[in-house]
Amino acid sequence: xxxxxxxxxxxxxxxxxxxxxxxxxxxxxxxxxxxxxxxxxxxxxxxxxxxxxxxxxxxxxxxxxxxxxxxxxxxxxxxxxxxxxxxxxxxxxxxxxxxxxxxxxxxxxxxxxxxxxxxxxxxxxxxxxxxxx
Numbered sequence: 625x626x627x628x629x630x631x632x633x634x635x636x637x638x639x640x641x642x643x644x645x646x647x648x649x650x651x652x653x654x655x656x657x658x659x660x661x662x663x664x665x666x667x668x669x670x671x672x673x674x675x676x677x678x679x680x681x682x683x684x685x686x687x688x689x690x691x692x693x694x695x696x697x698x699x700x701x702x703x704x705x706x707x708x709x710x711x712x713x714x715x716x717x718x719x720x721x722x723x724x725x726x727x728x729x730x731x732x733x734x735x736x737x738x739x740x741x742x743x744x745x746x747x748x749x750x751x752x753x754x755x756x757x
Contacts, residue, residue: 670718670747672739678752682728685737685751692718693743701738702727702751714741726753 668691675686687700687709698712698720707724714720724737730753740746 672747672749681730692741696741
């Protein structure tokens with residue numbers, strides 16, 4: 625098969641376009657600042673884990689938060705009221721762990737425990753109060 629000058633030029637142009645497109649797409653997919661850990665952490669939603677998830681009024685619960693803003697102060701609420709847990713600041717990975725007391729006047733049933741950082745990220749989990757254990 626013989627190729628004339630026009631076909632060779634067209635083929636060369638197509639190869640060049642494919643090559644440049646691959647370079648452009650790679651630049652869009654891979655962050656140019658090489659800070660993929662920060663980028664991934666910023667995209668994940670904050671979450672809370674409670675241990676235990678139920679108990680009596682006045683009991684303790686360990687609250688673990690992940691995917692919050694890095695090095696950020698956190699406030700913790702029980703049904704919208706601040707819990708006295710001291711000063712909490714997230715780690716460089718956006719995590720924290722704190723022990724809190726369930727209010728002694730909490731009624732039976734599900735209650736929202738919510739954590740919020742100063743950058744606007746928040747998460748909540750349900751704690752079930754069971755009087756008598």
